[in-house]
Amino acid sequence: MLTENDLIQIRRDLHQIPELALAEHETHAYLFDKVRSFNQEHLTIREIEELPTALLVRIAGSKPKRTIGYRADIDALPVTEDTDLPFASTHEGRMHACGHDMHMTVALGLIAYFAENQPEDNLLFFFQPAEEEENGGLLAYERGVFEGEWRPDEFYALHDTPNLPAGMIGCRMGTLFAGSAEVDVDFIGKSGHAAFPQDANDMVVAAAAFIGQIQSIVARRIDPIRSGVITFGRFNAGSIRNVIAGSARLEGTIRGLEQTMLVDLMEQIKAIAQGIAKSYGCQVVPTFTQGGYLPVENTPELTKNFIDFMQAKHPEQFKLTEPAMTGEDFGYLLSKIPGTMFWLGVEDEHPLHAATFSPKEEALAPAVSTIRDFLTFRMLQEEGE
Template sequence: MLNESDLISIRREFHQIPELALHEFETHRLLEKKIKKMPQQFLTIREIGELPTALLVKIGGSHPKRNIGYRADIDALPVSEQTDTDFRSKHEGVMHACGHDLHMTVALGLLDYFANHQPIDNLIFFFQPAEESDNGGKFAYELGIFNGEWNVDEFYGLHDNPDLPSGAIGCRNGTLFAGTTEVNITLTGKSGHAAYPQNSNDMVVAAAYLITQLQTIVSRNVDPIEGGVLTLGKITAGTIRNVIAGTARIEGTIRGLTQKMILHIQKRVREVCIGISLSFDCDVNVELNQGGYLPVENDPTLTTNFISYMQNANNVQFIKTEPAMTGEDFGYLLSKIPGTMFWLGVDSLAPLHSDLFDPNESAIWTGIQAITGFLNERMTQNV
């Protein structure tokens, strides 16, 4: 069986080979290599032809009442690592800055335990590509990979949290992560000479008015008790100081803790853009792309059960957490299959997505012990 030292070494192997969404081929090979070293008596490994970097592993239970799913995301971010560790990324400009290397390692630790100790229920491990972009969870579900004997009755998954103590488990009922929507707006008018504005249709001015009006959506159309976010992070327009810009592009993001709120903000964005189009006699094209990044809404029954176990387990530090405005495509899977997402504390000084993100590796073993205990307890329950 894998021990704590083995698992830390495995995490460092993954950390050195980060890969972007849908290109996790080296990661896939390493995962498969590690899994094939485990006892194979109860294991079935499944490749997905249409999603070649994904991997499914089923552990057959001794007296299965249900199929319990566990998901671990495997992709990395386009971030140039600035840590000084001797196992830093070998792939220039790519880094496991969100801790998916640790997510995979915890999943392998769980898989190894149950490969050596046959579970009561069937366990299905889903090593998922493309969480950071390209909607890997949604893509997988729509391919039908969880149908038939690979059906998942309930799904669990974690995300590391740099703000919690190493090894602590954090969770809450309701929404854990916000849903997100990409906002892309293109304004088209007419370019011209700066000295003759009457002959042009200035999209810098139109974009400025649009940005100002969009910023009133959250402050004046959203219940402050519920909350929401509309951030416009990028604007491009113009080529030179003495030419009136005929086009402008604005890019941003919507965040909301419920799908209802996200749809409300989306609706207001479209309405405001229609108003600007009329006011400035220009074309305003709005693209709102949510894909699989729905709010991560934990199932109330399963999550109450999960929290109850973690609160009462002797070896677990449980912390009730508040919702986060970060996004996670596990929300799509939880919209189709009941389940629970939770935090694993990793006590890092640098935040998620930082080029200095450096999780405390002691969280790996502690997290595996807590999750193993929960899964064993869950499998003794009849409902």
């Protein structure tokens, strides 16, 4: 078993070696060596040739009724750390600014405990690469990682949040995180001299009109109870001030708390694109890429069970939370396998993804003990409960 000091040291070790999606080789090696240091009697470690930075750890149960999965993401962000911590990132331009070092540490703490205390049910731990981008959950599923004895009957995962006290667990029925999709819109017209606009077809004007109409989608075309977001953060057009731009490109993101909302937003964007194309005599081509970033929609029965346990056994450490518009690719796995995602409070004045984000390490030990208690409770329940 790992002590609180052990957990803190592991987190600091991992914090110093952040790596980007699908390049988490040093992180993978650290995790592998750490798991190998635990009691191996009931453990099986699996590496995946098709997804080489991923790692799976299976703990055989003594009287298994089910296989319970637990996922921890392992990648970092292209952020230059600005915390002045003595264990700050040693990889320039990369940082665990989303707290995945905390996620991995909690998972290792759970494995260490159940390696010494054989669980009743089988446990499957998935150290997942590429959560921030490249759709690691989708890649793992599509490459057949969760087949046979490696397929969990139910899946759990956490994400840390600076908005809750250290060690507090937050969860809710329904959607925890929004789904997201990238949207690119290309406008194709005709360039020309700024002095002769009648001989050109200005795509800055067309794109500006498109942006204006897009604002009406969330404001006037969807039910305000069903939250949605459309943001275009990049607009590229033209090359010089006195030449009319014959092409333009918008790049943005859409968010929705339900997959049906995302589909609705995509259809509305397509309709406006068709209208602008007709009005301005140009081509308007929207392209959508969602990958694995579906809404994180918690399975009702399992989530009620989790919330009931927390409210009964750890009421001072639990809070019902509101949905968030952030994206998380665990949503894809939950679309394939029943499960629940929840928050872990890490109490920081700085937001996720900030260069100054510094989660409180006091959250680690309570997280391990509380999730350990829940998994033990879950294993005592009969199949179908």
